Every structure is written in C-alpha cells, then in structure tokens.
Amino acid sequence: MATAQATWQPYEKHGELTTKSDLPSSVFAFPKQRREPLTDATHVRDAVARFDQVIDASDSDRALAFANIEKAADYYDVNLSETSWQELGVHPQPNRQESARKGAETRKRTGEAEEAARKGAETRERMGTAEKAAQKAAATRRRREHDEPEGRREV
Secondary structure (H helix, E strand, O other): OOOOOOOOOOOOOOOOOOOHHHOOHHHEEEOOOOEEEOOOHHHHHHHHHOHHHOOOOOHHHHHHHHHHHHHHHHHOOOOOOOOOHHHHOOOOOOOHHHHHHHHHHHHHHHOHHHHHHHHHHHHHHHHHHHHHHHHHHHHHHHHHHHHOOHHHOOO
16 A cells, blocks of 8 residues: 555644634645644644544545644654554444443442542532632622722731
C-alpha cells in the first residue's frame, strides 16, 4: 500500500475563538469525517490517543489521517513513537456498547453504582454548602463596602 499524501495545513485564527464549523477540512486528521482537528500540539496528541475511536473510516482514510498527524506533529514539534497508522489501532472497539452495558450491570449487582451515587450526592452537598458560605461572605463584604464611608474603612 502506498503512503498517503498529507492534506493537513496549519491554520491559526488569532484574536478570536473558533468553533469546529469555522475550521477548514485541511485542519482535520480525518478531513472527510471532519474529525480530530490538528490546531496545536495538544490536539495532535489527542488525535493520536483517539485515533482508534473514529468510526466509519476506511483504511485509506486512516492512512491519510496518520499522514496528516505526522505532518502536524512535525510542525508543532510533537514526538511520535508510532511509524504507521496500524500502530494506533485499526478500528474502534467492536463491542463497546455491550461492554458498557455489562459494566453497568456489574456495578449495580455489586453495589458500586449506589456507592458512586451516594458519594456524588455527598460531594454536591459539600459543594453547595461551600457555595452558600462563599455567597454569604460576598454579601457581607458588599454590605460592609456599602455601609462604611471610603475614608473610615477598617482593615
């Protein structure tokens, strides 16, 4: 199989935030699917980590994506230990949904789900208490600033 010719081009829009829809296809590792934008070093590393999660990509799409990742990695000075797209994974986990369902059933059966829910509720309660305390302190500060004349403030 011949190596794919990279289509990636650097793209930087300075001074304003961009959304995915603002980006040209040449910025993506998978341009046909518009997946895995390669706009900086962090995104290049993310694209490598998520390479096998892209669904509906042919082998030629993956070869092109790897060529784009290599070109962007070189541009952003990201070291790649992989030398081919096959090292990143061919396809997403074929039984991902079934595995997630089995995991949820196991957590229910062993009581882990209830424990996680209880911990989450405790955390939300603690955060709510802390938030209320912060709001009360801010209100007290505002009231003091409003009530005390500028020259007589106590420190």
